[in-house]
Amino acid sequence: MIVNMSAGATKEQINHVMERIKECGFLPHLIEGAERTVIGVVGKNRGRRSEVESLRVAPGVEDIISISQPFTLVSLELQPERTVVNVKGVRIGGPDLVVIAGPCSVESRDQLLQTARAVKASGAKLLRGGAYKPRTSPYDFQGLGEEGLRILREASEETGLPVVTEVMGIEDLDAVVEYADMLQVGARNMQNYPLLRKLATVPRPILLKRGPSATIKEWLLAAEYLLSGGNPNVVLCERGIKTFDSELRNTLDLAGVALAKELCHLPIVVDPSHATGRRSLVPAASRAAVAIGADGIIVEVHPCPERALSDGPQSLDFPGFQAMMDAMPTSTIAMAAATR
Ligand code: PEP
Numbered sequence: 001m002i003v004n005m006s007a008g009a010t011k012e013q014i015n016h017v018m019e020r021i022k023e024c025g026f027l028p029h030l031i032e033g034a035e036r037t038v039i040g041v042v043g044k045n046r047g048r049r050s051e052v053e054s055l056r057v058a059p060g061v062e063d064i065i066s067i068s069q070p071f072t073l074v075s076l077e078l079q080p081e082r083t084v085v086n087v088k089g090v091r092i093g094g095p096d097l098v099v100i101a102g103p104c105s106v107e108s109r110d111q112l113l114q115t116a117r118a119v120k121a122s123g124a125k126l127l128r129g130g131a132y133k134p135r136t137s138p139y140d141f142q143g144l145g146e147e148g149l150r151i152l153r154e155a156s157e158e159t160g161l162p163v164v165t166e167v168m169g170i171e172d173l174d175a176v177v178e179y180a181d182m183l184q185v186g187a188r189n190m191q192n193y194p195l196l197r198k199l200a201t202v203p204r205p206i207l208l209k210r211g212p213s214a215t216i217k218e219w220l221l222a223a224e225y226l227l228s229g230g231n232p233n234v235v236l237c238e239r240g241i242k243t244f245d246s247e248l249r250n251t252l253d254l255a256g257v258a259l260a261k262e263l264c265h266l267p268i269v270v271d272p273s274h275a276t277g278r279r280s281l282v283p284a285a286s287r288a289a290v291a292i293g294a295d296g297i298i299v300e301v302h303p304c305p306e307r308a309l310s311d312g313p314q315s316l317d318f319p320g321f322q323a324m325m326d327a328m329p330t331s332t333i334a335m336a337a338a339t340r
């Protein structure tokens with residue numbers, strides 16, 4: 001449920017409604033918009049709904065509406081203004097298209113520093129790279145762990161690019177928080193609820209990848225875990241889902257990006273590398289993502305993809321990344337206007 005306060009509602013009236021919501025067994029979540037205040041009513045199945053509905057006649061309340069979806073805090077119905085997530089000065093969800101680039105895995109200091117310099121020169125705004133890698137086979141390269149984090153930090157300090165890297169488990173969280181500017185929840189972990197609960201309490205923005213078999217609703221509910229636990233700085237990432245087709249690594253759900261933007265106020269980026277698994281398709285998939293409304297893209301780039309320890313076939317080399325960037329719009333608004 002959402003309580004819409006009237007434009008002239010006083011602080012006392014708002015506080016009274018917040019108190020009553022708590023007394024009814026729910027948690028109130030205050031959103032102070034430019035024009036009016038709205039209060040999300042969340043939590044606890046055993047809260048007394050009908051008593052909250054009676055608040056419709058309380059002073060300062062304009063309306064109470066039931067939300068049609070199971071999520072509340074991520075809902076555009078609750079917060080019509082789109083969220084902009086600030087990652088150390090880089091704003092995701094604003095008018096500028098944000099390109100995040102870097103290798104799948106941090107493999108060495110040289111590999112990462114070279115890549116960081118190259119992607120920065122081509123216009124990337126954030127550096128990606130995995131230090132803890134979720135690999136399908138236990139025999140594959142598992143990442144450099146904390147050494148990888150230190151290398152990421154060094155590259156960030158040299159280039160000024162903030163760093164996003166995956167946190168696979170609660171046991172790695174302190175280390176990742178120490179070194180990274182944004183924490184990635186990998187696709188395989190989207191429904192790791194103890195991890196999401198913990199990430200809700202860390203002072204870092206989260207990049208929440210969609211699980212390969214997750215519905216849009218499950219994805220947005222995973223984001224709801226983060227917001228309801230206290231972390232409003234969440235960027236969603238569509239990275240391809242599993243379908244019957246085996247030609248592509250995954251299937252890029254572009255309409256799902258548009259739908260998620262219709263339902264929710266969080267920014268969304270698209271990962272064309274994992275979504276396609278093929279280097280040749282990454283530039284076209286990136287342009288399509290921006291055309292359908294993505295706020296950014298996250299792309300794998302490697303100095304020598306044929307030598308990559310993970311995801312070489314989908315990684316762009318430096319000239320390939322530069323060529324892709326040359327053909328990308330820099331503003332999400334210009335692209336949306338051109339395709340309207
Ligand atoms: C990655 O970003 O390298 C990665 C492992 O992504 P995903 O979780 O989407 O598979």
Ligand code: MN
Nearest residue numbers: 104300310311
């Ligand atoms: Mn990868």
